[in-house]
Amino acid sequence: MSYVFQDWAANKGNLKGRLVMVLFRLARPASLNKFLRVIWLPYLAFYKLFVEWFMCIELPHWTQVGSGFYLGHGHALVVNGCTVIGKNCFFRHSTTLGNIRREDGSYSGSPIIGDNVELGSNVCIIGEVRVGDNVRIGAGSVVVKDIPANSIAVGNPARVIKTLTPAKQSPQPELQEQ
Template identity: 50%
Template sequence: MYSFIQDIFQDWQVNQTTSLKCRLILMMFRLTQALNKLPFPFRLISFISRGFYQVFVEYLLGVEIPFDTEIGSNLQLHHAHSLVVNHQTTIGNNCILRHCTTIGNKKTADGSSSGSPKIGNYVEIGSNVVILGDITIGDHAVIGAGSVVIKDVASGTVVAGNPAKVIQKKEIYLGK
């Protein structure tokens, strides 16, 4: 039971300096995910939770992070507003997402949809960023505000611009 509650509130501490809105969004996201993992008869309550989550978080608060999105622990949301994340996106541990950001797939030349981004650990994403397609953002990368990212970003790289270009490569201390 303790682990269940701990999982739901895992992002609460790292979002201490952000708004209560950010904390509530993440708490409801984790709760809805946890309820969806329950065995069948108990999982019926997840339908109610999903509906409430969708109405409250997506429609009223303007943040679209589908409950089935794979997101690691300690996600930070800064100024959670106009944030759209495709449900096929994968986001690693200890990442930061800022407002007015879109992360998702795109239409390919043949009219089909591409895959969605895979974002590594310790990635910081600025405001007004667009990340599209079946690409990988490496660990410890920084995506500058207003960037449009449609190609892979290597670990420890700072990118910015439209289209995003490498601004700096950082040394990554991985500590032992």
């Protein structure tokens, strides 16, 4: 049961975030087992209808999301299902993590997000991009290149404006509104 509530404490005071993450954690096992997926089909349909259509949060159940995920404001979040998200991440509203459609019709890989990453609102991370651990990305940034660990990045295209020393970086970024 602790698996289902692994994001509960991170979303304290955030009922929508708690609800979405519990529903996501309940749906996630179906992506790991074909037999369970067939049995779980009615729940997966409910998840898609309720979370994606009604609550406007595209977080496919097969997405790999680490524990302690905080869903700030929980609206207009779009995550490609092949994205990997680390532990203790904080995503604000209107954030997109996706791949790129190439001229030949193929698609690039999806973003890989490290642990303790905080994204401001309206952040777009597009393509086969790696974001290191303990990174903060400012609101409205467009990330198309890798961001090294212990960095603060802003802009369009995003660029590192500050590198944090690991000794000064807390294990989990403060959860502050921007």
